[in-house]
Structures are given as structure tokens and as C-alpha cells.
Amino acid sequence: MVNWGDFVIVVVGAGIGVAAPLLIAALGEAFAERSGMMNLSIEGTMSLGAALAFLVGALSYNPWLGLLTGMIGGLVIGVMNVYLAQTLRLNQVVTGMSLYILAYGLSVYVFRATTGHVSTFGLEVPRFKPIEVRALLQIPILGPTIFNQNVLIYISIVLVIILEIVMFKSTFGLRMRAVGENPSAADNVGINVYATRYLCMMWGGAMAGLAGGYISLAELGLFFEGMTAGRGWIAIAIVIFGAWSPLRILAGALIFGVIDSLALHVMVVAPQIPFQLLLTLPYVLSIAILVIAMKRAALPAALFKTYRREERQLG
Amino acid sequence: MALAVRLSQYFRVTFSVAISILVGFGISSIFIVAIGSNPLAAYVALLDGAFGSAQSVSETFIKAVPLIFTGLAAAVAFKSNVNNIGGEGQMYMGAIATAVAALSIPVLPSFAFIPLLISVSFLAGAFWAGIPAYLKIRFGADEILTTLLMNWIPFYIVSYLVTGPLQEADKIRPQTDFIPDAARLPAFVLGYRIHWGLVLAIIACVFAYVFLWKTSLGFEFRATGANLEAARAMGIRVNRRMIQAMVLSGGIAALAGFSEVAGTVGTLKLGSSNLLGYGYAGILVALITNLHPLGVVLSGLFFGILIVGSESMQRGAGVPIAMVYIIEAIMVVTIIISPILMKKLGLTWSTGETS
Numbered sequence: 001m002v003n004w005g006d007f008v009i010v011v012v013g014a015g016i017g018v019a020a021p022l023l024i025a026a027l028g029e030a031f032a033e034r035s036g037m038m039n040l041s042i043e044g045t046m047s048l049g050a051a052l053a054f055l056v057g058a059l060s061y062n063p064w065l066g067l068l069t070g071m072i073g074g075l076v077i078g079v080m081n082v083y084l085a086q087t088l089r090l091n092q093v094v095t096g097m098s099l100y101i102l103a104y105g106l107s108v109y110v111f112r113a114t115t116g117h118v119s120t121f122g123l124e125v126p127r128f129k130p131i132e133v134r135a136l137l138q139i140p141i142l143g144p145t146i147f148n149q150n151v152l153i154y155i156s157i158v159l160v161i162i163l164e165i166v167m168f169k170s171t172f173g174l175r176m177r178a179v180g181e182n183p184s185a186a187d188n189v190g191i192n193v194y195a196t197r198y199l200c201m202m203w204g205g206a207m208a209g210l211a212g213g214y215i216s217l218a219e220l221g222l223f224f225e226g227m228t229a230g231r232g233w234i235a236i237a238i239v240i241f242g243a244w245s246p247l248r249i250l251a252g253a254l255i256f257g258v259i260d261s262l263a264l265h266v267m268v269v270a271p272q273i274p275f276q277l278l279l280t281l282p283y284v285l286s287i288a289i290l291v292i293a294m295k296r297a298a299l300p301a302a303l304f305k306t307y308r309r310e311e312r313q314l315g
Numbered sequence: 316m317a318l319a320v321r322l323s324q325y326f327r328v329t330f331s332v333a334i335s336i337l338v339g340f341g342i343s344s345i346f347i348v349a350i351g352s353n354p355l356a357a358y359v360a361l362l363d364g365a366f367g368s369a370q371s372v373s374e375t376f377i378k379a380v381p382l383i384f385t386g387l388a389a390a391v392a393f394k395s396n397v398n399n400i401g402g403e404g405q406m407y408m409g410a411i412a413t414a415v416a417a418l419s420i421p422v423l424p425s426f427a428f429i430p431l432l433i434s435v436s437f438l439a440g441a442f443w444a445g446i447p448a449y450l451k452i453r454f455g456a457d458e459i460l461t462t463l464l465m466n467w468i469p470f471y472i473v474s475y476l477v478t479g480p481l482q483e484a485d486k487i488r489p490q491t492d493f494i495p496d497a498a499r500l501p502a503f504v505l506g507y508r509i510h511w512g513l514v515l516a517i518i519a520c521v522f523a524y525v526f527l528w529k530t531s532l533g534f535e536f537r538a539t540g541a542n543l544e545a546a547r548a549m550g551i552r553v554n555r556r557m558i559q560a561m562v563l564s565g566g567i568a569a570l571a572g573f574s575e576v577a578g579t580v581g582t583l584k585l586g587s588s589n590l591l592g593y594g595y596a597g598i599l600v601a602l603i604t605n606l607h608p609l610g611v612v613l614s615g616l617f618f619g620i621l622i623v624g625s626e627s628m629q630r631g632a633g634v635p636i637a638m639v640y641i642i643e644a645i646m647v648v649t650i651i652i653s654p655i656l657m658k659k660l661g662l663t664w665s666t667g668e669t670s
Contacts, residue, residue, distance in 0.1 A: 040459065084648065086654055093398050093459065096648045097598050105640020106346075112635035113350040224636075233463045240457070274479065276471035283464045287450070290464075292454045 007269070011261050013145040017219060018256025019217025020153050021046070021211040025235035026242065026249045027121040027156075028162055034244055035168065035200035036302035037082060040096025044103030045077045049212025051107035054223040055114055058125040063217050066125075070213035071206040077103045078205020082198050089306045100232075108225050118304065128152055128218035133189040150218050163246040176200060181299035184312030193307050208232065208255025237286040241293040244300065252289070259285055331653050332603075335619075339649040343642045345636055357632040364627025365620040373507035377579055379619030381406065381571035383516040385597025386604075386611040387523055387566035394527060394606045395560030396553075398541040401447060401462025401570040403594025405440040407469035409569025411476065412439035418481070422423035425497045429577065432498055433515075436573035437566040443469070444565020448558040466594065471587050474585050481583070490584030493559070500578035512574035516615070519567060519578040525606040535558050561665035568594065568598075596622075603650045618643065 025042055032039045039045075049070035057066025077099055084095040115123065128150040136147040167173040178186040179196045187193050215231075216223045238256060242249030263278040340604040343474055344354035365375045392399035399405075416435045423431065447461035476482075477489045485490055500510040527533040538546040539556045547553050571593055600618050604610025627640035 021551060057667065084652070088652055090651060090655075093393075093400075094602055094647070094651065097400070097595075098602070098644045100646035101599060101640050105637045105644065108637035109346065109635050112637060230464065230467055233460060237460050237464065240460075274475050276475040280471045282467045284469045286464050287456070287461050290456045290460055291450055291454045294457070 007142050007265065009141060011265050012258055013148055014265070015252065015258030015261035016145065016149055016153060017257070018260050019253040020156060021214045021219065022231060022235045022238055022256060023160070023250060023253035025208045025211035025232060026215060026238045026253060027159060027246055028204035028211075029236055029239045030242070030244050030246065030249055031163075031167070031200045032078075032204035033303055034180045034241060034300055035176050035197045036183060036300055036305060036307070037085060037197050037201050037204075038092045038096065038304050039078065039081055039204050040093060041077055041081055041099035041103055042204070042211075042235060043228060043230065044100035044105075044107070045074045045205055045208035046212035046215070046228045046232045047107040047226075048073045048077065048103040048110075050216035050227060051111045051212075051223055052209070053213030054079040054125055054216040055111065057213075057217050058123050061126055063126045063128055066217055067210060067213040070209040070216075072209070073103075074205040074207070074209020074212070075202050077204070078201045078203070078208075079198070081205070082201035084203075086197050086306060089308070092304055092306070099251065111223060118204075123222075125217065125221055127221040128214075152214055153220050154238060157250070160246045161248045167246060177300070180302050182194060183302050183305075184309075187307075187309060187312055190199055193309070197307075203234030208235075211235070223312075234282060234286045237290050237293075241289045243293070243298070256282070256285060256289070331657070332650055335653045336646060337358040338653075339642065339646040342649065343638070343647050346638065346641055349658045350634070352632050352634050356639075357628050357634045360631030360634075361621070361624030361628045363624075363631070365624040367627075370507065370625060373504065373509040375619045376509045376513055376616070377414050377619075378622045379616045380510075380512040380574050380578065381593040382518050382596055382600050382618045382622075383513075383520065383573035383611055383615035384574065385499040385593050386566050386600030387597075387608055388517075388564045388616050389598045389601035390569075390608055390611055391523055391527070391536075391567060391605070392560055392564035393601060394540045395536040395557060396543055397451075397557045397561045397564070398459045399444060399447075399462050399561055399564045399568075400459050400598060401444060401565070401594070402571075402597045403592070404462070404466035404469045405443050405565040405568035406572040406575075406594050407466075407473055408565075408572065409436035410567075410572030410576045410583055411469060411473060411571045412436045414481065414491050414494065415476075417498040417577065418491060422495045422497050425501075428495075428498045429500065432577055433570065433573060436569045438532070438569075440569020440572070441562045441566035444561045445558070448561035450552040451553050452558060470585075473583060477583060477585050480629070483582075488584070490582045493581045494577065498577055499581060500574065508576040508579065510574075510613050512578035513568070515574065519570065520608045520612050523567070527608065539558055556608075568597070571597070583645040596643065599647045602647050616619070617646075 026045060029039055029042055052073040053066040053070030056069040057063045060066070081095050081099050084090045085092045130148050130150050137143045139147065167176070175186065175191045176196055178191060179193050183193045187313065212228065215227060220227065234256070238249060238252045242252040260282045263281040266273065267275050267278050322380070340358060347354040347357050355391045364371060365421065366372055385406060388402050388405070389399060413432050413436045416432055416597045422428070443465065444462070447458045447465060450456040450461050451458045477491055483490055500512050502508060502510045503514070527537055535546070535551045536557050536559070538551055539553045543553055596618055600611060600614045604614045621639050621642055625636050628634045628638060
């Protein structure tokens with residue numbers, strides 16, 4: 001007999017864990033898109049971040065150094081993307097897909113070249129484990145859900161608040177949104193469109209690398225080919241669902257995480273349902289999220305559009 | 316005179332692509348040197364793996380078949396302003412439909428069975444692509460994301476089928492029974508695995524070229540892709556054209572799955588499935604030819620060489636197989652930016668046909 005109270009607590013607790021990498025990647029992508037750049041490479045960037053974070057984390061036995069390396073790897077992919085898409089003015093679908101394949105390939109390549117294996121189920125890596133503060137854990141309901149998480153989750157929540165302020169209350173946020181809405185007007189008032197987009201894409205890449213590092217260092221403690229399983233794309237769907245705002249993205253990621261976690265736990269209590277059916281749920285759910293969000297979505301007006309300074313309207 | 320101009324354009328394009336490929340291999344060398352291997356030895360191993368024997372040439376062509384289909388699918392969609400990134404899932408749908416139909420309906424003679432399977436798999440892929448097309452037109456849901464997300468669903472359907480209701484009679488391996496011989500695409504060179512799927516793929520590319528460039532409906536597809544607003548102003552029903560392009564693209568991608576199940580493999584399976592990744596690679600295959608259907612034949616073959624060659628590169632030169640992804644991506648970028656860089660450097664450049 002299932003104890004439903006415990007079941008809900010377990011589902012929500014795990015759901016927060018599922019939400020974390022999506023949230024981190026989405027927070028980066030939101031800034032990139034707000035500046036007018038679509039970064040379609042984040043699925044591959046996450047894989048690269050996961051591989052680098054795992055390798056450096058395992059070799060140095062320092063997970064923080066691992067995360068940092070994953071972020072730097074992601075940042076490099078972000079720079080390449082913005083260089084190709086903004087400086088060389090290639091189509092953003094082309095650059096995104098190419099860099100997705102490049103980053104994905106690099107993750108497997110680097111891993112194989114360093115360890116001699118395609119995946120590691122043996123290599124020891126220091127993981128980010130839940131912080132166990134006894135006093136907090138004993139709080140009913142909140143204890144086992146919110147206070148039974150690893151440190152990265154608390155950091156990302158703080159980050160949400162900081163980023164919400166940066167996006168809507170800071171000069172930089174205002175300028176960034178202007179660049180995404182009307183780059184030629186922004187340019188006319190002296191905002192550096194290129195610099196803004198480079199910065200946002202670097203941030204987006206670094207966050208995707210961090211999200212990958214979360215998966216390999218906090219969630220699983222291992223790396224294997226294809227481990228990101230489309231979560232980079234799901235993160236982009238959550239950005240749209242969250243209307244490009246950090247707080248709403250947090251809500252979107254949590255809703256998604258809890259429903260996904262519910263499916264995984266149903267698998268355990270109801271083994272008669274084919275598990276493959278439940279595994280398709282995140283993707284079906286993401287599509288549903290997109291359809292719902294699109295009815296009221298206000299995309300950054302210049303999203304996907306390469307800025308061409310010589311074509312700007314003066315005025 | 317006109318012919319001479321065209322020939323000189325073709326020559327320039329060929330020359331530029333050849334240089335880009337060399338540059339691409341040059342840049343890729345950095346990654347090979349970084350792990351302490353010798354790039355020259357690696358590339359010799361690559362070419363040897365792809366062309367070393369008649370057998371390996373046959374394998375290279377076999378790998379090219381699904382890539383030509385998925386590449387053509389991407390080219391048709393992108394050319395018409397729909398970003399179909401769902402070739403992977405549509406290919407799986409085609410594979411599923413082929414296996415299910417071939418195993419469930421009574422055995423027919425080949426001349427009827429094979430066209431029937433082609434139609435069934437085409438429809439399955441077309442249906443799968445129709446969903447995101449509908450969601451885009453009806454709700455404005457971005458098709459890049461919906462097609463991508465829909466890639467995972469058929470993957471799990473295959474996983475369910477080959478371990479559940481459709482698993483082989485022996486119930487050992489995660490795969491279906493082999494489909495009847497009458498449903499198989501025959502090999503066309505005795506003793507080698509290369510099969511008629513290659514011919515079908517090339518025919519599909521020729522059809523697509525004729526359709527897009529020589530018919531008025533095809534013109535409307537291209538006009539929609541070239542400039543949506545202008546096409547609408549011309550009275551073209553752009554929404555309808557985009558849905559049609561997406562559905563056509565999905566059907567073509569499904570034929571990659573058909574040719575794998577009915578041609579190369581003979582069964583539907585997962586795990587060792589060599590289906591994995593052709594859909595994504597197909598997008599790059601289309602991009603490096605500037606979305607030209609006939610170019611897809613060559614670029615599909617090029618990717619086939621890289622894929623088959625990468626296995627021998629790992630055996631012969633110790634370069635991980637994943638190098639193939641790196642080379643693929645670098646090739647796309649070098650080939651696409653070469654005209655831009657040449658322009659920046661002040662070299663004259665003509666792209667041949669426009670839109």
C-alpha cells in the first residue's frame with residue numbers, strides 16, 4: 001500500500017532536482033533570446049559541460065573546478081555561435097545546429113580521448129550531495145522536499161532573484177531588452193548591439209555548460225553519451241513558457257520537473273504501464289507547454305534576426 | 316555564352332567547396348593533434364576505411380542512402396521556410412511503419428509489396444511532420460522546437476515495440492523478426508550489401524529538383540522560402556505551402572527509415588540501431604549544399620565517407636569515432652562561410668543560382 005503523503009513529498013523533492021538543470025540552462029538562454037539571439041546549440045553545450053565538468057571534477061577531485069571548466073567550455077561555444085551568427089551573419093538555425101553537433105561530438109571525443117571509454121560507470125567523482133541540516137530536515141513536508149537538496153539548487157534560486165533584478169531593474173537589462181526588441185533604435189541611442197549580444201550569448205553558453213555540469217556532478221555522478229537526452233531543447237521550451245522572465249522560468253521549470261518526476265515515480269508504483277510511455281511524457285509535456293505559451297507569447301521582436309548596422313533606420 | 320558562364324560558375328563553386336573541405340580537414344587536425352595522434356595517418360585511415368576495398372565502397376554507399384533521404388528532407392523544408400529539425404523522428408516513424416506493415420500484412424509479390432511499404436512509410440513520416448506543421452499554423456508553436464521534441468517519442472515507441480509486442484519470435488534480442496524477402500530491397504551488385512535504396516534516394520533527389528525548379532507549385536514553395544511577405548503579396552497561400560512542404564519533408568525523411576529496414580538491416584531494432592543520428596546529420600547534409608536537392612546526393616555521399624571512415628580512423632589511428640561529428644560540423648561552417656570570407660577579402664564570388 002502506497003502512503004500518498006510520502007509519495008507526494010518524494011515526487012516534489014525529486015521534481016525540484018529534475019527542474020534544476022532545466023532552470024539553469026533556461027536562465028542563460030533567456031538572456032541570449034532577450035538580446036535577440038536564438039542559441040540552438042545548448043543541447044550539445046550541456047553535453048560538453050557535463051563531460052568537461054565530470055573529467056576535471058574527477059581528475060582534480062574538486063567538483064567546483066569541474067563546474068567552472070564546464071562553464072568555460074559552454075562559454076567558448078557561445079562565443080563561436082555569436083561570432084558566426086552576428087559578426088559573420090550566418091543564419092541562427094545553421095549556426096545553432098552546427099555547434100550543437102560540434103559540442104556534442106566534442107563531449108564524447110574529449111571523454112573518450114581522456115579516459116579511453118565512451119562512458120564511465122567506474123570513475124570516482126566527488127558529487128554535490130544534499131546538504132543535511134538535521135534541524136531543517138525535521139520540518140514536516142518542507143524538510144524532505146526543499147531542505148533536502150544540494151547546494152547548487154539554492155544557488156540557482158538566488159540566481160533567479162538576481163537575474164530578475166538584472167533583467168528588469170538594471171540599466172544593462174533595459175539596454176539588453178532594447179537590443180532584442182529594436183536593435184537599430186538601440187544603436188541610435190548609443191547602445192553597443194554587438195557587445196550586448198556577445199555578452200548575453202557568452203552568459204547563455206556558460207549557463208548551459210553549468211547545467212551540463214549539474215547533470216554529471218550533482219544529479220548522476222557519471223557521464224555517458226547522450227545523457228542530456230534533449231533537456232537542452234526542453235529548456236528552450238521552458239524559456240518560451242516562462243515568457244523570458246527569470247521568475248516565471250523558475251515556475252515553469254518547477255511545474256515541468258514535478259510532472260516529470262511524477263511520471264518516473266508512477267513507473268515504480270504501476271509497473272504494468274509500459275515505461276517507454278512514461279519516458280515520452282517530458283517531450284509531450286514540452287510540446288503542450290509550447291502550444292499553451294504561444295497563445296500569449298510576446299517574442300523579443302528582433303529574435304532570430306541578424307543585426308545589420310548599415311541597414312538601420314536613422315532617426 | 317550562357318553555357319560558358321554557367322560552367323564557370325559551377326567550376327568556381329566546386330573549387331570553393333574543395334578548398335573549404337581541405338581547410339575543414341586542416342582545422343579538424345587540431346583536435347587530432349591535441350590527443351597526440353597524427354592527422355595525416357588518421358585521414359589516410361579514413362580514406363582507406365571508406366574506399367580501401369570494394370566491400371568498403373559498398374558500405375560507404377549504404378551509409379549514404381539514409382543521409383541522402385534525410386538531407387533531401389531538410390533541404391525541401393528549409394527551402395520553403397519551414398525549419399524541420401524532426402527528420403530523426405520522422406525517419407523512425409518510417410522505419411516503424413515499414414516493419415509493422417511488412418510483418419503484419421500477408422506476403423505480396425515484390426513489385427506490389429515494396430511500393431506499398433514505400434507509401435506506408437512515407438505516410439507515417441508525413442503524418443508525424445503534419446502535427447508540428449498544424450501546431451505552427453494553428454497556434455504559432457515554433458516548429459524548430461516541436462519537431463525536435465517529437466524526435467524522442469518514436470524512439471521510445473521503437474523501444475516498446477521491439478521489447479514488447481513486436482519482439483522477435485525467439486524473444487532474445489531487442490528487435491523484430493526479419494521482414495519477408497519479398498519486402499526487401501534487393502542488392503544490385505551480387506556479393507555486396509549495397510541495395511536499390513541508393514537508386515531510390517537518387518531518384519527522389521531528381522524528382523525534388525524537378526518539382527522545386529521546374530513546376531509552378533515548386534516555385535511557390537521556393538518563393539515562400541525566399542521571402543514570406545513577398546510571396547504572400549504575390550497571392551501565394553504561404554501557410555498552405557509551408558504545411559505541404561513540412562509534410563513532404565517528413566515523408567521523405569521517413570524513406571530513410573524505410574530503406575534501413577527494408578534494405579540495409581531487414582529488421583527494426585534498438586540499441587545497436589544504426590538509425591541513431593541520421594536525422595540530425597541530414598540537416599548538415601542539406602546545409603552544405605546550400606539546400607540544393609542534387610547536391611544532397613554528393614554531400615550525403617561525403618558524410619557516408621566520413622562515417623565509414625571514422626570507424627577505421629579509430630581502429631587505425633586511435634582517433635575516437637566521435638571525431639566524425641566534429642569534422643561534420645567544421646565542414647558545414649567552412650563551406651558556408653567561404654563565400655562570405657572571400658567577399659570580405661575582396662575576391663569576386665558568384666553563388667550560382669539565387670534562391
